[in-house]
Amino acid sequence: MKRVVITGAGTINALGHTVPETLAAMREGRCGIGPLEFRDVDRLSIKIGGQVRNYEPEGRFNRQQLALYDRFTQFTLIAAREAISQSGLVFSGELAARAGVVLGNSGGGMTTLDDNYRTVYEDGKNRVHPFVVPKLMNNAAASHVSMEFNLKGPSFTVSTACASSNHAMAQAFQMVHGGMTPVMVTGGSESMLCFGGVKAWEGLRVMSRDACRPFSGNRNGMVQGEGAGIFVFEEYEHARSRGAEILAEVAGYAMSSDAADIVMPSKQGAARAIKGALADARMNTTDVGYINAHGTGTAANDKTESAAVADVFGAHADRLMISSTKSMHGHLIGGTGAVELLACIMAVRDGVIAPTIGYEEPDPECALDVVPNTAREAKVDVALSNAFAFGGLNAVLALRKFS
Amino acid sequence: MSSIKDRVIAIIAEQAVLEPSDVTMDSTLEDLGIDSLGLVESIFAIEEEFDISVPFNANEPQASDFDISSVAAIIDGIETLVKEQS
Numbered sequence: 001m002k003r004v005v006i007t008g009a010g011t012i013n014a015l016g017h018t019v020p021e022t023l024a025a026m027r028e029g030r031c032g033i034g035p036l037e038f039r040d041v042d043r044l045s046i047k048i049g050g051q052v053r054n055y056e057p058e059g060r061f062n063r064q065q066l067a068l069y070d071r072f073t074q075f076t077l078i079a080a081r082e083a084i085s086q087s088g089l090v091f092s093g094e095l096a097a098r099a100g101v102v103l104g105n106s107g108g109g110m111t112t113l114d115d116n117y118r119t120v121y122e123d124g125k126n127r128v129h130p131f132v133v134p135k136l137m138n139n140a141a142a143s144h145v146s147m148e149f150n151l152k153g154p155s156f157t158v159s160t161a162c163a164s165s166n167h168a169m170a171q172a173f174q175m176v177h178g179g180m181t182p183v184m185v186t187g188g189s190e191s192m193l194c195f196g197g198v199k200a201w202e203g204l205r206v207m208s209r210d211a212c213r214p215f216s217g218n219r220n221g222m223v224q225g226e227g228a229g230i231f232v233f234e235e236y237e238h239a240r241s242r243g244a245e246i247l248a249e250v251a252g253y254a255m256s257s258d259a260a261d262i263v264m265p266s267k268q269g270a271a272r273a274i275k276g277a278l279a280d281a282r283m284n285t286t287d288v289g290y291i292n293a294h295g296t297g298t299a300a301n302d303k304t305e306s307a308a309v310a311d312v313f314g315a316h317a318d319r320l321m322i323s324s325t326k327s328m329h330g331h332l333i334g335g336t337g338a339v340e341l342l343a344c345i346m347a348v349r350d351g352v353i354a355p356t357i358g359y360e361e362p363d364p365e366c367a368l369d370v371v372p373n374t375a376r377e378a379k380v381d382v383a384l385s386n387a388f389a390f391g392g393l394n395a396v397l398a399l400r401k402f403s
Numbered sequence: 404m405s406s407i408k409d410r411v412i413a414i415i416a417e418q419a420v421l422e423p424s425d426v427t428m429d430s431t432l433e434d435l436g437i438d439s440l441g442l443v444e445s446i447f448a449i450e451e452e453f454d455i456s457v458p459f460n461a462n463e464p465q466a467s468d469f470d471i472s473s474v475a476a477i478i479d480g481i482e483t484l485v486k487e488q489s
Contacts, residue, residue, distance in 0.1 A: 221461075263440060
């Protein structure tokens with residue numbers, strides 16, 4: 001089987017419009033969550049989120065492109081440009097024919113849907129823009145990445161709610177690992193921060209009105225974010241032969257299904273995915289130095305995830321670090337695993353552990369080292385990234401320091 | 404029109420798939436077999452029925468001002484909210 005390395009990373013999210021900006025914010029423990037700004041926000045009871053700020057799409061895309069690109073597609077392309085540019089790859093000939101793009105996404109073009117429902121229901125119009133369907137479809141972002149970069153290999157979108165990006169990256173890893181293709185572009189994106197998107201989440205009554213405080217005794221729910229994270233996964237020999245800079249090695253993954261409840265998480269399902277990722281990467285529990293938690297800040301997730309980690313790691317659970325960067329960038333739903341993989345890269349490559357900010361009081365049911373409020377320097381060889389979705393679908397990735 | 408009490412009991416009974424007569428004032432939601440999703444759905448139905456807003460966050464049911472410890476407590480809470488919000 002082939003070794004798989006990461007040779008490019010890109011992002012745009014509430015913490016920054018690039019990877020260096022985002023990692024700097026994570027190191028500083030900066031919060032990207034603030035008051036939401038969009039039409040009808042006054043009719044919401046949840047008025048905060050991790051919105052991408054100071055964003056001017058007109059500077060990034062031309063008029064024709066903007067007519068076709070929903071916000072989630074725009075974010076995806078911005079992140080893909082950064083990642084592919086860093087990798088130095090140009091897709092042509094045989095490489096273009098084999099390389100593809102697999103992305104995670106949950107809501108598709110939610111803003112497009114919201115705007116056009118308004119047009120027909122609220123404004124009473126009987127005509128909508130001709131591009132509504134190609135704009136809102138979940139695979140629009142993957143397709144536009146394939147077109148902009150000439151990726152003609154296996155390409156599709158994975159939709160498993162909050163685990164979408166991790167499932168997508170697991171697929172891309174598997175394709176390179178198994179020798180199907182030397183390069184895959186992967187990751188995910190989401191943009192649900194519009195009136196209808198937030199209103200739908202409000203209904204479930206699991207959102208916080210003031211802050212995302214994962215693992216803290218006084219946590220009171222999740223906060224949504226938006227943005228994208230995109231990576232270039234490349235076969236090691238292919239990367240080495242062209243002298244590419246290697247950010248980290250993707251060592252393995254596992255997926256599991258709780259087969260239990262549509263919203264409540266399961267300790268057993270989460271533990272099976274964590275254990276499976278270690279087995280796939282041929283690692284021992286004691287190799288793991290850092291876990292980027294799913295850590296949504298809900299009562300149910302954080303205690304279940306803590307219990308699963310304690311079960312899998314035993315005594316080592318007290319020696320590893322686990323943090324939730326959702327406290328800073330919010331929960332990007334289908335894009336969240338991709339942005340969170342950046343914290344894992346920072347851990348193994350730079351030896352910096354992103355903190356869980358907003359941590360105010362201990363919770364005996366989450367008694368792990370959650371790296372409260374301040375980033376920490378530590379030598380870490382292996383980092384895991386957890387994603388446990390609504391619907392009980394779990395995916396965990398294992399990254400190893402490249403040496 | 405029937406009383407607030409009867410209307411709340413009807414909503415809870417429907418959620419629990421029981422006859423209203425089986426829903427007693429000292430029943431807890433757990434006794435009635437209503438789980439967390441069922442609770443959120445019941446609160447939505449109550450808000451729609453009375454056109455009120457119920458302050459309830461599933462992450463901290465104990466911390467919410469709204470007491471859900473028994474059917475009687477829920478009815479008391481709804482009566483107060485209807486008075487305040489009408």
